[in-house]
Structure formats: C-alpha cells, structure tokens
Amino acid sequence: MNYNEEQNLRIAYIEEIIRNYLPEEKGYQKTVLEAMNYSVLAGGKRIRPMLILETYRLFAKDNDKVLEPFIAAIEMIHTYSLVHDDLPAIDNDDYRRGRKTTHVVYGEAMAILAGDALLNYAYEVATRAFDLTEDTNRLLQVAKALKVLARKPGIYGMIGGQVVDVELTNSEIPKEKLNFIYELKTSALIEASMMIGAILAGANDKELLVVEEAARNIGLAFQIQDDILDVTSSVEVLGKPINSDEKNNKTTYVTIEGINKAQKDVEKMSKIAIDNLTSLNKENQFLFELIHKLINREK
Amino acid sequence: MNYNEEQNLRIAYIEEIIRNYLPEEKGYQKTVLEAMNYSVLAGGKRIRPMLILETYRLFAKDNDKVLEPFIAAIEMIHTYSLVHDDLPAIDNDDYRRGRKTTHVVYGEAMAILAGDALLNYAYEVATRAFDLTEDTNRLLQVAKALKVLARKPGIYGMIGGQVVDVELTNSEIPKEKLNFIYELKTSALIEASMMIGAILAGANDKELLVVEEAARNIGLAFQIQDDILDVTSSVEVLGKPINSDEKNNKTTYVTIEGINKAQKDVEKMSKIAIDNLTSLNKENQFLFELIHKLINREK
Numbered sequence: 001m002n003y004n005e006e007q008n009l010r011i012a013y014i015e016e017i018i019r020n021y022l023p024e025e026k027g028y029q030k031t032v033l034e035a036m037n038y039s040v041l042a043g044g045k046r047i048r049p050m051l052i053l054e055t056y057r058l059f060a061k062d063n064d065k066v067l068e069p070f071i072a073a074i075e076m077i078h079t080y081s082l083v084h085d086d087l088p089a090i091d092n093d094d095y096r097r098g099r100k101t102t103h104v105v106y107g108e109a110m111a112i113l114a115g116d117a118l119l120n121y122a123y124e125v126a127t128r129a130f131d132l133t134e135d136t137n138r139l140l141q142v143a144k145a146l147k148v149l150a151r152k153p154g155i156y157g158m159i160g161g162q163v164v165d166v167e168l169t170n171s172e173i174p175k176e177k178l179n180f181i182y183e184l185k186t187s188a189l190i191e192a193s194m195m196i197g198a199i200l201a202g203a204n205d206k207e208l209l210v211v212e213e214a215a216r217n218i219g220l221a222f223q224i225q226d227d228i229l230d231v232t233s234s235v236e237v238l239g240k241p242i243n244s245d246e247k248n249n250k251t252t253y254v255t256i257e258g259i260n261k262a263q264k265d266v267e268k269m270s271k272i273a274i275d276n277l278t279s280l281n282k283e284n285q286f287l288f289e290l291i292h293k294l295i296n297r298e299k
Numbered sequence: 300m301n302y303n304e305e306q307n308l309r310i311a312y313i314e315e316i317i318r319n320y321l322p323e324e325k326g327y328q329k330t331v332l333e334a335m336n337y338s339v340l341a342g343g344k345r346i347r348p349m350l351i352l353e354t355y356r357l358f359a360k361d362n363d364k365v366l367e368p369f370i371a372a373i374e375m376i377h378t379y380s381l382v383h384d385d386l387p388a389i390d391n392d393d394y395r396r397g398r399k400t401t402h403v404v405y406g407e408a409m410a411i412l413a414g415d416a417l418l419n420y421a422y423e424v425a426t427r428a429f430d431l432t433e434d435t436n437r438l439l440q441v442a443k444a445l446k447v448l449a450r451k452p453g454i455y456g457m458i459g460g461q462v463v464d465v466e467l468t469n470s471e472i473p474k475e476k477l478n479f480i481y482e483l484k485t486s487a488l489i490e491a492s493m494m495i496g497a498i499l500a501g502a503n504d505k506e507l508l509v510v511e512e513a514a515r516n517i518g519l520a521f522q523i524q525d526d527i528l529d530v531t532s533s534v535e536v537l538g539k540p541i542n543s544d545e546k547n548n549k550t551t552y553v554t555i556e557g558i559n560k561a562q563k564d565v566e567k568m569s570k571i572a573i574d575n576l577t578s579l580n581k582e583n584q585f586l587f588e589l590i591h592k593l594i595n596r597e598k
Contacts, residue, residue: 028479029459031466036454084415089388089407108388109465112411116383117458119415123422123449130442136435139442143429146445150422155335159416160328166408167330180327 003289007050010286014049014071021072021125035106035114036121040079042099047294048074048193054287055197055211058280066138069129070145070196073122077153078189080118081162083111090166123150145199152192161185173251179220182253187219194218207280214276221269221295227252228262229299238299270295302588306349309585313348313370320371320424334405334413335420339378341398346593347373347492353586354496354510357579365437368428369444369495372421376452377488379417380461382410389465422449444495451491460484472550478519481552486518493517506579513575520568520594526551527561528598537598569594 022040023033049071056067086093086101087108094104103111126149129142151157161184164177173181194215198208229238230245231254245252254262273291321339322332348370355366385392385400386407393403402410425448428441450456460483463476472480493514497507528537529544530553544551553561572590 023454027459028476029454029462029483032454032458032462080415084411087411089411110462112383112386112388113458113462113465115415116379116418117454117462119418120449120453120458124446124453127442127446127449130446136438139435139438143426143438143442147423147426147429150419150426154419154423155322155328155332155416159331159412159419160326163328163331163409163412163416166412177327184328 003286003293006286007290010050010053011046014046014053014075017068017071018046018049018075021069023121031106031110032114032117035102035110036076036118038105039083039102039114039118040076042079042097044075044078044097046075048078048189050290051190051193051215052197054284054290055194056201057197058277058282058284058287059198059201059203059207064200066129066132066142067197067200069125069127069132070149070200073126073149074189074193074196076118076122076125077149077158080115080122081153081158083115083118085162087111141199141202145196148192148195148199152188152195157184157188157192161188168251170249175256178251178253178256182220182223183216186223187216190219190222191215210276210280214273217269217273217276218291218294221266221273224253224262224266224269225295225297227254228259228266229297230254231259233299266295302585302592305585306589309349309352310345313345313352313374316367316370317345317348317374320368322420330405330409331413331416334401334409335375335417337404338382338401338413338417339374341378341396343374343377343396345374347377347488349589350489350492350514351496353583353589354493355500356496357576357581357583357586358497358500358502358506363499365428365431365441366496366499368424368426368431369448369499372425372448373488373492373495375417375421375424376448376457379414379421380452380457382414382417384461386410440498440501444498447491447494447498451487451494456483456487456491460487467550469548474555477550477552477555481519481522482515485522486515489518489521490514509575509579513572516568516572516575517590517593520565520572523552523561523565523568524594524596526553527558527565528596529553530558532598565594 018040022037025033025037027033052067052071052074056064082096083102085091086096087103093101095101101111102114106114126146129146130139133139133142153159161181165181165185168177168181191212194211195208198211203211227245230242230252233242235242245255253265257265270292274288277288277291317339321336324332324336326332351366351370351373355363381395382401384390385395386402392400394400400410401413405413425445428445429438432438432441452458460480464480464484467476490511493510494507497510502510526544529541529551532541534541544554552564556564569591573587576587576590
C-alpha cells in the first residue's frame with residue numbers, strides 16, 4: 001500500500017472516532033450543538049489526531065480504545081481555537097477552507113458559545129478515558145495524558161501564543177517574539193498530540209522529552225514552511241492568495257530571516273525532529289513519512 | 300463564633316487558595332494573565348468554592364489539600380462564564396459588581412481570550428490534583444471529581460442553559476424552557492460544587508445522588524429568589540435597579556407563576572434540599588445555615 005492509501009485509511013478511522021464523540025443535535029440547546037458539529041466537520045487535515053495515533057504506534061503495536069477520547073478532544077480544542085480566531089473581534093475572517101466561518105452562519109454570540117462549548121466538551125470527552133480501563137497503571141497514564149492535554153493549549157501554550165499574536169497585529173514583531181508565537185501557537189498542540197500518544201503507549205519520561213523536542217521542531221518547521229509557501233507558491237497550487245503576508249505588512253519568519261535562511265532552518269528543524277525520533281530505536285515508517293510530508297508540503 | 304465570623308474565615312481561606320492558583324503576571328503573554336486575574340479577583344461571593352468545602356466537611360472532618368485545585372478551578376469556570384456573558388455580542392454589560400467588565404478594560408479580543416484562558420486553566424489547575432496523592436483510591440476519586448467538573452459546565456449543563464437563554468432574549472419564554480435555563484445555567488455549577496466536595500470526601504453513589512438533588516433545588520431556589528428580589532426589594536437594599544425584569548420585558552419565574560407561587564416554590568425547594576441533606580445523617584451546621592442564607596437572602 002502506498003502512503004496516500006495508508007493516510008486515507010487513518011483519516012477514515014479518525015473521522016469515525018470524531019463523529020462518534022460529537023454531540024447529537026437534539027434538545028433545547030440544539031443550535032450550539034449544530035454549530036459545534038459544523039465547525040469540527042469543516043474538513044481539516046486531522047494532523048493532530050494522526051500524530052496521537054502514530055506516536056502511540058511508535059511505542060506500541062496494539063490498538064487501544066483509550067486513545068479515542070483524546071483523538072476527539074485534541075481536534076475539538078484545535079477547532080475551538082479556529083472558531084474564536086475567526087471572530088470579528090479577533091481576525092474577522094468570513095471564510096475558512098472555502099466554507100463560511102461559524103460566526104457568519106450562526107451569529108457572533110453563538111460562535112463564542114460554540115467555541116466555549118467545544119473547549120469544555122474536549123475535557124468532558126477526554127475524562128471519559130478513565131472509564132475505558134480498570135488497570136491502575138493505565139489510569140495513571142490517562143491522568144498524565146490529561147495533564148498534558150490541559151497544559152499545552154493554555155496560557156503557557158497555545159493561548160499564550162495567540163495573545164501575543166493578537167497584540168502585535170499590524171506592528172513589526174521582533175524575532176524572539178515571533179519564535180515565541182510560533183512555538184506556543186503552533187508547536188504546543190503538536191507537542192500535546194505526540195506526547196499524549198507516547199504517554200498512553202507507556203513511554204518513559206526520558207522518551208517523552210525526546211518526543212516533545214521532536215514535536216516542537218515539527219511545529220516550528222511546519223509554521224515556517226507556511227511563511228515560505230506564501231512567497232514561493234502559486235495561487236493555483238496553494239488555493240489561496242500568495243504574497244498575502246507581504247501585502248498585509250505581516251512580520252513572518254521569511255521577512256525577518258530571508259527566504260534562504262528560512263528554507264535552511266526548516267531543513268535543520270526537520271532533521272532535529274527526525275534525529276530525535278530515530279534515537280528512540282522504534283519503528284513507524286508511516287510516522288516518519290507523515291512528518292516529512294507535513295514539513296515539505298507544497299500547499 | 301457566629302455565622303458571619305465563620306463565613307469570613309472560610310472566605311479568607313478560599314481567597315488565599317484562589318490567589319495561589321492564579322498565574323503570575325509575567326512573560327510576553329502578560330496582558331491575558333492580568334485580564335484573567337482582574338476578572339477572578341473582582342470580588343464574588345465565592346459561593347461555589349464554599350459549597351465544595353462545606354459539602355466535603357459534611358462527609359469528612361479533616362482538611363485535604365486535594366480540594367484546593369478544585370476550589371480554584373470552579374471559580375475560574377464561573378468567572379469565565381461571566382466574562383463571556385458580558386461581551387458586546389452577548390449581554391453587552393459594561394459593569395459588574397460596580398467594576399468595569401473585562402472587555403471594557405482590556406478590549407473585546409482580550410476578553411474573549413481571557414475567558415478561554417480561564418476555562419482552559421481551570422482544567423490545567425484541576426488536573427494538578429493528581430499530583431497531591433499517591434493513593435489509588437484517592438486517584439479514582441480525583442478522576443471522578445474531574446469528570447463532574449468537566450460535565451456540569453458543558454453543553455448538558457451551564458453552556459446548554461446559556462445558549463437557550465441567549466436565543467430567547469427579547470422573546471417570551473415558555474415555562475418548561477425557563478426551568479431548563481435555570482436548572483442548567485444556575486443549578487449545574489452548584490451541583491458540580493457539592494458533588495465534587497462529596498466525591499473527594501468519599502461519599503458513595505447513593506449519597507452522591509442525594510447531594511445532586513439537593514444542589515439542583517438550591518440552584519433553582521437561588522435563581523427564583525433573584526427574580527423575587529427584583530420585584531420586592533428596594534434599590535437601597537439590592538444595590539442595583541429593581542423592577543428591571545419588568546422594564547426589560549423579561550420572562551422570569553415571577554412573571555410566569557406570580558409572586559405568591561414563586562415564594563411558595565422557593566420554600567418548597569429549600570425544604571427539599573434541606574430534607575435531602577438531613578437524610579444523610581451527617582452534621583455540618585454551617586452548611587445548613589449557608590444554604591438557608593443563600594436562598595433567603597435579601598439582596
């Protein structure tokens with residue numbers, strides 16, 4: 001089987017899990033449930049769930065039900081952050097992936113509440129993992145994974161990066177703050193995903209640090225590649241306007257470091273990530289290809 | 300010692316816990332940390348933390364560190380809901396308890412993010428309870444308390460009620476929907492508080508149901524008393540405009556049932572709550588007085 005077939009199999013599995021964990025659209029509060037499902041089913045690439053799954057498989061060979069609530073939860077957290085980012089008071093985006101954003105369809109109040117609902121439901125769903133095992137050791141792993149799930153999207157993770165990004169909109173961003181934003185806003189959820197997979201597969205603390213460092217570099221390389229594509233790609237390939245960063249006077253890794261250094265740094269970070277994971281002496285060829293494709297993508 | 304002295308002691312203890320768990324205002328993301336602390340330290344009555352503490356004490360006589368993260372978390376969740384409620388897109392309130400609301404001081408984008416940050420931080424803080432014990436039985440209690448903490452503020456709890464309330468603003472609300480709103484928007488967090496206290500004190504499932512039913516009635520009676528005071532109190536006592544519900548054409552329990560039935564129902568619900576707790580054959584005089592004062596308050 002080739003990579004794309006393998007990936008489609010995994011996406012189908014992940015989509016099924018996500019659908020199973022989304023709320024049924026019924027009851028007096030139906031509108032918010034519809035808005036939640038509308039946002040989550042907008043067709044993302046499901047990168048974070050895939051990283052949970054494949055990092056788990058780097059350490060363990062079985063399939064474990066206990067992953068499922070975490071797979072659903074990480075995508076709910078990622079989605080809530082997009083719904084709130086798109087709000088008029090923040091980025092004011094009317095479209096995402098060619099589809100109307102949540103506040104355009106459901107109104108601003110409902111989009112705020114749907115975002116809140118997704119964030120809270122992520123934890124409601126994730127805590128159900130405690131019901132899927134009676135083994136004490138496994139309970140401790142679930143507790144540890146839950147701690148990572150709650151820390152990485154927070155004020156010392158994703159939200160922290162988002163706040164600095166919002167505060168510096170329309171102003172020049174110094175290099176160290178840009179790194180801070182990328183690391184928190186993008187890497188934090190990639191770290192959460194890979195660490196949760198590792199924890200639930202029984203990785204030890206030393207291995208966990210190696211995974212976290214790999215994930216940090218994957219997130220950074222992924223984000224810098226985004227900046228590079230904005231300059232080097234074409235509208236046809238990217239499916240959205242190019243040179244938009246320059247037109248919007250946006251500070252990016254490319255505007256600070258130049259395109260050559262940016263490309264070299266992506267390679268460097270990519271190598272650090274792969275070297276880290278290789279040092280674990282575990283096998284999961286799909287994971288390595290996935291990381292390679294995430295970083296070296298053309299759109 | 301009289302009731303007020305006892306209450307002040309507890310509030311001082313709770314305030315200290317909350318302050319200990321709030322983030323330090325430093326780092327690039329400082330603004331959101333300031334906005335979080337501004338909202339939480341706006342001086343609420345700390346009813347929910349007190350209900351955690353006192354329901355715990357109904358079942359257990361010791362003081363336990365493991366309560367503390369939950370005490371901080373429930374107040375963060377309550378506060379985030381107020382910050383988002385006050386936003387221009389929802390209730391558009393500029394003042395709360397005589398103080399400017401978060402979006403007035405920090406702007407709308409930061410208020411949305413500070414609300415998100417508080418909700419997420421509640422779970423980050425609560426999951427730290429796992430570090431406070433190594434006893435397996437205790438770990439299971441923490442997991443169970445965490446599940447309640449995550450469920451009650453969610454789509455089948457507080458947010459569910461809030462959504463229906465927002466959707467029915469400026470329209471007449473049928474009785475069954477008003478009950479739904481009150482039960483979810485107000486009772487759900489009261490239920491969470493009392494149930495978490497009971498779970499961490501080792502209450503069994505039968506006792507937990509009794510506590511939940513008491514809490515549901517306390518929440519409803521508390522909310523209906525709010526509607527009654529809007530009609531029967533004076534500006535001097537209440538510290539805010541009276542008859543505001545009537546002026547705003549707002550459906551309340553009083554507009555549906557009339558003042559006499561409303562007062563009788565408060566008494567009835569209050570009695571159900573007290574009877575439920577009494578049936579447990581446990582003692583905590585302060586808790587009973589607290590409940591009595593919450594329901595029969597004059598402002």
